[in-house]
Amino acid sequence: MKKIKIMCVIGTRPNFMKIAPLLRALKNYPKFRPILVHTGQHYDYKMSGVFFKDLNIPRPDYNLGIRAGLHGEQTGRTMIEFEKVCLKEKPDLVIVVGDVNATLASALVAAKLHTPVAHIEAGLRSFDRTMPEEINRLLIDQIADYLFVTEPSALKNLIKEGIPRKKIFYVGNIMIDTLKNQKYKAKILKQFNLKPKQYAVLTLHRPENVDNKKILENLLNIFDEVQKKIKIIYPVHPRAEKQLKKNGLTRFINQMRNFEIIHPIGYLENLALMSHSKFVMTDSGGVQEETTVLKIPCLTLRQNTERPITVTQGTNVIVGRNKNKILKEVNKILAGRTRRSKIPKYWDGHVARRIVKILCPKK
Ligand code: UD1
Numbered sequence: 001m002k003k004i005k006i007m008c009v010i011g012t013r014p015n016f017m018k019i020a021p022l023l024r025a026l027k028n029y030p031k032f033r034p035i036l037v038h039t040g041q042h043y044d045y046k047m048s049g050v051f052f053k054d055l056n057i058p059r060p061d062y063n064l065g066i067r068a069g070l071h072g073e074q075t076g077r078t079m080i081e082f083e084k085v086c087l088k089e090k091p092d093l094v095i096v097v098g099d100v101n102a103t104l105a106s107a108l109v110a111a112k113l114h115t116p117v118a119h120i121e122a123g124l125r126s127f128d129r130t131m132p133e134e135i136n137r138l139l140i141d142q143i144a145d146y147l148f149v150t151e152p153s154a155l156k157n158l159i160k161e162g163i164p165r166k167k168i169f170y171v172g173n174i175m176i177d178t179l180k181n182q183k184y185k186a187k188i189l190k191q192f193n194l195k196p197k198q199y200a201v202l203t204l205h206r207p208e209n210v211d212n213k214k215i216l217e218n219l220l221n222i223f224d225e226v227q228k229k230i231k232i233i234y235p236v237h238p239r240a241e242k243q244l245k246k247n248g249l250t251r252f253i254n255q256m257r258n259f260e261i262i263h264p265i266g267y268l269e270n271l272a273l274m275s276h277s278k279f280v281m282t283d284s285g286g287v288q289e290e291t292t293v294l295k296i297p298c299l300t301l302r303q304n305t306e307r308p309i310t311v312t313q314g315t316n317v318i319v320g321r322n323k324n325k326i327l328k329e330v331n332k333i334l335a336g337r338t339r340r341s342k343i344p345k346y347w348d349g350h351v352a353r354r355i356v357k358i359l360c361p362k363k
Contacts, residue, residue, distance in 0.1 A: 124137060151307065274296055
């Protein structure tokens with residue numbers, strides 16, 4: 001029997017937790033032969049390798065070794081290398097996840113080779129085209145053949161953009177399959193001398209927050225106020241770390257006594273850290289969703305979100321970079337005044353199974 005070749009593409013940290021459950025689900029279908037391609041956009045052990053270990057992801061069949069670069073350069077180099085792999089392997093389907101440069105580059109190559117493309121996490125829109133991810137999302141969804149969405153807003157966005165309804169599948173959030181599948185221990189709390197519910201977690205890495213010195217300084221001033229109320233722990237992303245060093249801001253950080261920067265942490269450590277925290281402050285997309293499921297209050301340090309269900313149903317509050325708003329929300333949380341939330345429909349741990357069933361109705 002000729003097997004159906006399914007090429008799964010990953011490139012950056014937020015892709016790994018989305019591909020892990022899919023690879024597991026594909027294994028149950030002997031008809032499929034999965035091929036895993038890592039573009040290598042993220043490459044440090046702490047940004048990539050540790051996730052393979054934590055999530056039991058097999059070694060990729062190909063690593064394109066792309067690494068960092070300007071957008072055109074990074075996307076272009078990924079296309080050049082990915083095209084070679086596609087020409088050699090001739091996949092029957094290419095599956096891409098999320099919205100990073102690796103996602104766009106591989107979807108574009110596949111579409112031009114007339115290979116069907118499936119996009120997991122389609123339709124999310126921040127309506128802010130200054131975000132590189134928003135450009136990626138819009139373009140990927142125009143050329144994808146299967147669009148798997150996590151929430152109703154995504155379905156609505158795609159219909160508005162003229163995508164035929166029959167291409168769109170409301171399956172839920174695959175990242176939650178991974179979250180529900182984990183047993184994580186609170187070892188990291190001991191390691192950093194943290195007491196449950198007596199600290200807040202910060203993640204901050206988006207270009208609009210960290211690449212401009214004034215904005216970054218302004219945010220640090222706000223964190224300075226917050227750390228007077230509760231300890232903040234910040235696993236720093238390499239992009240942010242570079243900017244903090246370049247702009248001479250590490251001295252300011254060192255004088256905040258209750259603000260601790262740590263190296264990037266693995267998936268399991270991060271879940272443990274978030275789930276025992278009092279609240280999380282973030283500019284990441286995935287963290288807004290994970291905190292909703294963990295039922296931990298989340299303050300999003302952005303002007304908008306492409307994941308509105310985390311606000312309407314989950315624990316997320318959009319606070320931007322507004323000092324008064326942030327402090328007001330922090331005070332509310334510390335006083336125990338948090339909103340009631342619920343877990344969105346289909347964020348139930350069975351998303352990968354639904355996707356694979358759609359791709360292959362007959363086992
Ligand atoms: C990328 C994604 C972003 C996602 C983020 C998650 C795009 C356009 N952006 O942003 O959507 O939220 O990943 O982390 O694709 N670096 C290292 N080691 C690594 C990885 C990166 O030092 O393992 C450094 C790079 O050298 C570069 C910087 O971090 O200087 C940024 O890396 P890059 O992959 O270009 O973008 P991210 O900011 O990580």
